[in-house]
Amino acid sequence: MKYVIGVDLGTSAVKVLLVDQSGAVTAQASAAYPLQQPQPGYSEQNPEDWVSGVKDAIEKLFATSKVAASDIEGLSYSGQMHGLVLLDAAGKVLRPAILWNDTRTTKQSEEIMAKMGDKFLEITRNRPLEGFTLPKILWVKENEPEIFKQAATFVLPKDYVRYRMTGTLNMELSDAAGTVMVDIAKKAWSQEVCDAFDLPMSICPPLVEATDQVGMISADFAKESGLATSTAVFGGGADNACGAIGAGILRPDQAMCSIGTSGVILAYEPDTQADYHGQLHFFNHAVPGRFYSMGVTLAAGYSLSWFKKTFAPEASFNDFVGSASTSTIGAHGLLFAPYIVGERTPYADAKIRGSFIGIDGKQTRADFVRAVLEGIVFSFRDILDIYEANGKNFKQLVSIGGGSKSELWLQIQADIFNKEVVRLESEQGPGMGAAMIAAVGLGWFADFSGCAEKFIAVKKVYQPNPEHVAEYQQLHQIYQQIYPQTKKMTGALLDFEESHQV
Ligand SMILES: Nc1ncnc2c1ncn2[C@@H]1O[C@H](COP(=O)(O)OP(=O)(O)O)[C@@H](O)[C@H]1O
Ligand SMILES: O=C(CO)[C@@H](O)[C@H](O)COP(=O)(O)O
Known part of the structure; x- marks a missing residue:
């Protein structure tokens, strides 16, 4: 039997999946790593922790599966998006990676919009939000000029790990789109964007497609991890692009709901026609030539x-x-808004903060857990509303990520979305998507649809309960009042907190 490995470099941990030619998950392992939040709005990780995490997880995979390294024909990646890894000319990391959920870059994001306006949207198909990579580069340029002077190039998290595993440095397109420095339609770095912010094109690494073979496992990495140098390494994709592949979202009438550290509602886009005017993100897919919105x-x-x-x-x-199942729909009168690190969709607002609304002396901890589960899905409902306002009406949503381990949460999704929600055999959509990229890259399948037929299996479909749907519709209307009514207060509290930081 031959195998592929999918490496899912998440925010909380790296998860590795060993998948055989029939699509069965033979073994899986993970290794967690820390997140540094030195100031409000800051979120950083040490790239070396990713590399050692990948090694640990692969060692565990071998320990549990007993598969021979020489039988692993290919390996690919799914990576947390947008994180800035700055490298010097020798390929050395210059500072901790600034992650996707770091929101220190409001000033730089505003400057980008002020300078390029609609032209920026036209080229990159996205608004310059704090989480994306370009504002992070501009932040380093402005605030750490000594470091920026030494920067020869930059990569994204999974591209750095791939560099360390193969010795070859490049950036994969679906992830590169999330730098907002790529001309999405032309599939190339945008000279116009780089020129506007005085960035030399030389810092942009060569682009590869998800299924391109970029090299083999290097002798050094093989020695340290137990992998073989005969294993081919493929570009991989942004975690949400991989999640979509691993969830079988390969047609426009399907959508994905992912609950990882972040949460995502995503739709497949066959071309660049759809225009959400920057309300949703729009990126190149890991399926070559295709796109997705989210x-x-x-x-x-x-x-x-x-x-x-x-x-x-x-x-x-x-x-x-x-414990949330002992509570009720609406958590005995409690609502939660999940804006605890700011928000992106539908409110692109780095300064908003979360709330519990309706705290009552009769409530228990179980009510609070229920309110958190429901509040997260209400926030997804807001995203679905944008899709519906733009004429998209999905038949069902495929739910992936750590959150899809809970039956109760899956039923809450079906009831709040008023749609069928599908649970797959493996909740590890991004890792499975990464494994599928390696399988397609190796030529095991002619395309992703062929691979999906073999690799993806449905475990259960959750149907919306009409009574619950009606109750949740009422609650969602109340939930939608939280953002406008708390924006000023939570902003003032954040200012107070920031001015009292020692
Ligand atoms: N048993 C569980 N039931 C529901 N949610 C869970 C469970 N275990 C973990 N989670 C949620 O899954 C999230 C992690 O999902 P994962 O897809 O592994 O994230 P990431 O890729 O960002 O590291 C956690 O933040 C947690 O809230
Ligand atoms: O910023 C985004 C997408 O734009 C996030 O979805 C990251 O890609 C992190 O993903 P998880 O760790 O939550 O899977």
Whole structure:
């Protein structure tokens, strides 16, 4: 039997999947790494932690599967998007990576829009939001000029890991789109964007497609990880592009709901025709020549993990999430807005902060857990509303990511979306998508549809319950009032907090 490995470089951990030619997951392993938040709005990771995490996880994979390294024909990646890894001329990392959920770059984002306006949207198909890579580069240029002077190039998180595994440096297109420095339609770095911000084109690495073979596992990495130098390495994709492939979202009538650290509602776009006027992100797909749109809730799984870490550190995740079933729809009068690190969709607002609304002496911790689960899905509902306002009406949503491990949360999704919600055999959509990229890259399948037929299996379909749907519609209307009514207050609190930082 021959195998491929999908490496999903997430924000909380790296997850590796060993998948055989029939699409069965033979083994999986993970390794967690820390997130540094030195100031409000800052979010950084050490790229070396990703590399050692990948090695640890691959060693665990071999320990549990007993598969021979020489039988692993290909390996590819799914990566957390947008994170800036600055490298000097020798390929050395110059500072910690600034991640997708870091929002220190409001000033730079505003400057980009002020300078290029609609032209920026026309080229990159996106508004310059704080999370994207270009504002991060401009932040370093302005605030750390000594570091910027040494920068020869930059890459994204999974591209850095691939560089360390193969010795070849490049950037893969679906991820490069999230730098907002690429001309999406032309599939090339935009000279116009680079010139506007006085960035030399030489810092932009060569672009590759997801299924391009970029090299083999290097002798050094083979020695340290147990992999073989005969394993071919493919470009990989942005985690949401990979999630879409791993969820089988390969037609315009399908959508994906992903609950990882962030949360995403995503749709496949066959071409560049759809225009959401920057309300949704629009990127090149990991399926060569195709595109996808998506809206992002910055703190989806992160809101739940934060709540658990803060108020129930001793509980198991399953018991903690399960406790919400003892509460009711609407959590006995409690609503949660998940803006705890700012928001992207539908409110591109780095300064908004979260709220619990309707706290009542009768409520228990289980009500708070329920409110967190529901609030995250209300935020997704806001994204679905944008799609529906633009004429998209999906038949069903495929749910992936850590959040899709909970039956209760899946049913809440079906009820709030008023759509069928599909759970797959493996909730690891991005990792499966990465494995599928390697399988297609190796030529095991002619295209992703052929691979999806073999690799993706449905576990269960959750149907919306009409009574619950009606109740959630009422609650969603109340939820939608939270943003406008709390914006000023939470902004003032954030200013107060920032002015009191020592
Ligand atoms: N048993 C569970 N039930 C529901 N949600 C869970 C469970 N375990 C973890 N999660 C959620 O999944 C999230 C992590 O999902 P994952 O897809 O692994 O994220 P990432 O790719 O960002 O590292 C956590 O933030 C947590 O809120
Ligand atoms: O910023 C985005 C998408 O634009 C995030 O979706 C990141 O790509 C991180 O993903 P997870 O770690 O939550 O999977």
